[in-house]
Amino acid sequence: MxxxxxxxxxxxxxxxxxxxxxxxxxxxxxxxxxxxxxxxxxxxxxxxxxxxxxxxxxxxxxxxxxxxxxxxxxxxxxxxxxxxxxxxxxxxxxxxxxxxxxxxxxxxxxxxxxxxxxxxxxxxxxxCADKMRPLGGLEALGTSSAMKKLAHEIKVLGKNDNTTVLLKGERGTETRLVARLIHDSSPRVSAPFVAVRCSGRSATELDSELFGHEKGAHPTAVSRRRGWFELVGAGTILLEGIEALAPVLQPKLLRVLETKTFRRLGGTRDVTADVRLIASTSHDLGPAVDAGNFRKDLYYRLSVMELPIPPVRRRSPEDRSKLFAHFLAAARERYAEGPTEASEEALARLQEYEWRGGNTMEVANVMDRALLLAIERGHEIVEVGDLAGELRARAGFGDRRHTPMTLDELEKIQMERTLRSHAGNRTRSARELGISRATLINKIKRYNINV
Known part of the structure; x- marks a missing residue:
């Protein structure tokens, strides 16, 4: 469209x-x-x-x-x-x-x-208005030595605003938040920040979005269009999932990094770009480079500074508490009502959870849902009963108390676990669950499962 x-x-x-x-x-x-x-x-x-x-x-x-x-x-x-x-x-x-x-x-x-x-x-x-900036700034990352080191590296990269950065973390880690913090710590803070996904679109579509196109460059190019490398000016572009960048676009991106110039799709004139580029990936690009699917020279250009982002399950309890509080505050700001904190028992369940599925994206969804339920039930704090069924089911060591759950909630939990273990593959998940693929799809819709 x-x-x-x-x-x-x-x-x-x-x-x-x-x-x-x-x-x-x-x-x-x-x-x-x-x-x-x-x-x-x-x-x-x-x-x-x-x-x-x-x-x-x-x-x-x-x-x-x-x-x-x-x-x-x-x-x-x-x-x-x-x-x-x-x-x-x-x-x-x-x-x-x-x-x-x-x-x-x-x-x-x-x-x-x-x-x-x-x-x-x-x-x-x-x-790019202030209201869209991350809540809490660098302090939202955590207080452990590992996260303080990450915050320090973000500050350093912010000051060196011409350095290309490669953010590495599992799916769902806060690569966009870290990229935005780098941008906000840099002299480019008053210019736009844009995140663009590399996956799920054709090479032509992504080419037009990033670099623009001239009239007639493809069937829907009815007039000239400027891409993000022109529109953001002296701002920052985050390319999410850089491993999915089409081979035909890799030389074009390399040229921008090396010469600060590019051409619109179908164009013959060089356009100058003063953009800071940050890329993110949840993959090891080494095998792709070895297989010839990702250019070695582009990889070296992108990885001038690699910044690993630890998954939620490998962070300290203090850092996780900071993260839960951050996303609860973000949800409360969005809905302008509801509790400002969670009960000790709810926090204990959040700490015990493995967080293997969506990392910080999953934390954000869990806190958002918990706040909505707490508001609906008139709770002054987020309680265990406001958490998703899978978190309520995870009693602590030695905790033999009964956690009320319906059969639907148990079925949803089992389906989520199975889908996650098969990386979202519905055919294999249905086979393991002993149901048809069509039945699984219907239940995914019914329970609003997002894996």
Whole structure:
């Protein structure tokens, strides 16, 4: 999906024609005939671009424009050929462009793409606001000597803001948090920080996202698009799961690291980049290098400074307590209510748990769920009963007290353990559980299992 567009016009033919052109290109198109419905749709879905008829419903266009601008919308006006003065007024009110009816497909696609790019940059800048920064800063990492050493290394890497960093940790460890802390400790702190996943997308898609593309570079490239290496300016890019970077993109990334220049997909002109690059991986890249799947020179460039992040189960009890408190505080800030601490028994169960599945991602989900249940039940502190079934089931050494659990909870626990032991493979997990793969999939949906 290229983006989402809201069309506002009283002319059904215009909505059909313009919407059809945009949908063929891959946009999600929303159409509204009334001001009330248009505002409700914008508030609910926040589309990337709004195309608004300046003469909408008589004289309501300018008023609707004001209401949408106040909501932060990116607006392109559609006007009649003889309404130049009104269009200028609309641009003064906050619209970013104008299309003259009848609108041609090339002009529609070009201006819409530029407006969507503008929205992308603006939202990126908003994502870098202080409210999005990690709670607790470096202190959130922990107080043990190992975590203090990690905090010190983060500070050092922050000061040396041209050094490339390779973060190494199991799936679910806080590589994004550490990368953000490095960024926030650097002179680049006022510039954007962006995390981009390398897996789960085609080489062309990732190429366009990172480096941009020129018009016509591929079937959906209807206009020039700037990639993150241009948009973040002097900021920081975190490439998550660097082991999945397509071989065709590895020389391009190497060139950025070596020369600070790149070319957009389909382009012939060099573009300069002043970006700090951080990469993360949960794999040992050595075998991939030996097998020729990952370039040796790129690996050496990325691993100028390797920073290992220990899994939760290998951290000290004090560090884990710090982590539980951090994610409970983060959840409470998100919901603006609920307990600020957990009971001693709940903390003991959290400490005993192995945390082999999702590491800090799993901790965050556990604390989020526990807080929601505590709020619903009116608890002043997070209690054992607010924890997920698998944590409640793990009684401490010598603890023979009964922990009430339903058969559904026991079934969910067993399925989660089996899926985890088979790295999420559903066919092998179903075979071990003695059920069909279809039944397993249905139960995964029923119990909302995420492995």
């Amino acid at each position: 290229v983006g989402s567009i809201l069309l506002i016009d009283t002319d059904v033919d215009v909505l059909r024609a313009c919407g059809g052109v945009l949908e063929e290109t891959g946009y999600e198109v929303l159409r509204e005939l009334s001001a009330e419905a248009a505002l409700e749709t914008y508030d609910r879905l926040e589309p990337d671009v709004v195309l608004l008829d300046w003469h909408f419903d008589g004289e309501r266009g300018p008023r609707l424009l004001d209401q949408l601008v106040a909501r932060g919308a990116t607006i392109v006006l559609t006007t009649e050929p003889d309404s130049a003065a009104g269009a200028v007024h609309g641009l003064d009110q906050g619209a970013v462009g104008r299309l003259v009816k009848p609108v041609s497909a090339p002009e529609l696609l070009a201006l819409t793409a530029r407006a969507a790019d503008y929205t992308r940059v603006r939202r990126l800048e908003g994502a």
